[in-house]
Amino acid sequence: GENVEQHPSTLSVQEGDSAVIKCTYSDSASNYFPWYKQELGKRPQLIIDIRSNVGEKKDQRIAVTLNKTAKHFSLHITETQPEDSAVYFCAAGATGGGNKLTFGTGTQLKVEL
């Protein structure tokens, strides 16, 4: 089955700096890569996703890149703000496997003033 590894487990940045979270996956059949943000005590919520036919996708301060050859994808947050502080999860899924997503272990991002 799919195995998703996520690094780092914790990340602390100064407000205004950029943050990068990296994930690798094992199943070459995976073709859908969403990123979820989970604030303390809340549900995970989708912030951005990318499909395997695209190498990069951007939405305001958030961007995701995908390298299919190397089987890794990354989340980039620019101009970080205190409200970006949360746990971020990457995930990978394959159409052939229904909509089964395998999640990474999460990254606790702390944006310090």
Place this chain on the structure above:
Amino acid sequence: DAGVIQSPRHEVTEMGQEVTLRCKPISGHDYLFWYRQTMMRGLELLIYFNNNVPIDDSGMPEDRFSAKMPNASFSTLKIQPSEPRDSAVYFCASSLLHNTEAFFGQGTRLTVV
């Protein structure tokens, strides 16, 4: 739509008791997922349904866990008998199609004492 609705939000029970968690997916969504979240293991997929049919239950930890989806608008996750190590937050999520956004419910925080 009010989103994915789970009940109860919190459950405290004694070891050995039966626990039933409930989920109402977003109307029209074809896929329903049950996840368990713990600090140690992160977000784990327990089981998922497509059009009310269980597709993959390989994540169900033991025979003590069972899940049903009697109709398109309701699913249950049952633990019988419960054990302290079952303490976790259990999330239900639903999505419309293959590899599209999975919407999470608010979760049920289960504590088994």
